[in-house]
Amino acid sequence: MSEKRDWDHGKNDGVHDNLEGHGVKTNGGPDASAEEYGKTNGDRAMTARNDGLKGATGDVTDGEELRAFIERDLLPGLELASVDPTEPIVVRRQPPEWIRLGAGNYAGVFTHPKLADWVVKVYAPGREGFEAETEVYRRLGEHPAFASCKLSAEASGHRYLVLKRLRGKTLYQCMLDRTRIAPRVIADIDEALDYAKSKGLYPHDVHGKNVMQHEGRGIVVDVSDFLKTEPCRMWDDLKGAYHRFYVPYLSKLPFPIPEWMMDGVRKGYRLIRGNRK
Structure with missing residues (x-):
């Protein structure tokens, strides 16, 4: 696994900063x-x-x-x-x-x-x-x-x-405005989280508003909870939804997904995941 990639996520000033x-x-x-x-x-x-x-x-x-x-x-x-x-x-x-x-x-x-x-x-x-x-x-x-x-x-x-300073667009926002999320982005984030684990960290709270893509590559933007040791399945669940629903269905929709629907999915996920603890 490479710890360096031949790209720089800080070069394009035209891309808005992620506030999360x-x-x-x-x-x-x-x-x-x-x-x-x-x-x-x-x-x-x-x-x-x-x-x-x-x-x-x-x-x-x-x-x-x-x-x-x-x-x-x-x-x-x-x-x-x-x-x-x-x-x-x-x-x-x-x-x-x-x-x-x-x-x-x-x-x-x-x-x-x-x-x-x-x-x-x-x-x-x-x-x-x-x-x-x-x-x-x-x-x-x-x-x-x-x-x-x-x-x-x-x-x-x-x-x-x-x-x-990180620049890019969150995967959550990509869903709202129909910006394509490439498989490379998911693979990059996977690699980054594996790298964090190799440093004795515990990726936590990694969800669609805490990861971004910039110029086709994946970025993790919130690491503030990476010392928490309790299990967190957010990224695994999001990755599963990407392969199961986004690639075959949602990526082909001719219209953007409304924010109220995305917010409903988020709240439903938290309710279901919370009841499984």
Whole structure:
């Protein structure tokens, strides 16, 4: 089994970012696009105060440079709250120059035009998982089907990870808009999960909203629960449904599958799987 593939899932800027990536479980859309952000006064101010970065839209790659930028420009103006442990965290305040990609069960994920290839995942106070996710990324290292972790740190009362930015479309969204899901995508994800197991991890919560395809290849976007040791059949069940129903029937439908139907399938699956435990 190869641990490297001859493709790069971060090259096509035309493909939208997945908001569930990096453990951010949310059905909402982005709060602002990079294009909208580029029209703000904040962008002009940041461009003028370049501070040794690579340019207004260039990537910041040096670890210490990333840390200094984040801890100076994001964290002091960021306020996250854990209002209800059963609900997503709340972003009460953020610097206007930064773009929020999503707010999930544990953390908020933010980006900036100067960080073309990176996102910053900031954990809310009182939410667990930071140490576990850091360990997962340490074990995974570099693999093309997973994000890599550039930095794990704590400052200004915030714990945060700097992760490689993943781009693509979730398999759930592919079903909604009739984007073809190639067998290669399923095989890639299978290979990636086997690789994770070889590193002593336990793939968990791998479902249609937590895996993507980009340029015909498969990507796993949420590894935050990979230290949980209890069995999880989500991926095996999804893979079985792909071969049993999608390939012979659903892939040939002349119309997209409505979201209400997909949501019904998801809820029915959870009910059935829960009753089998």
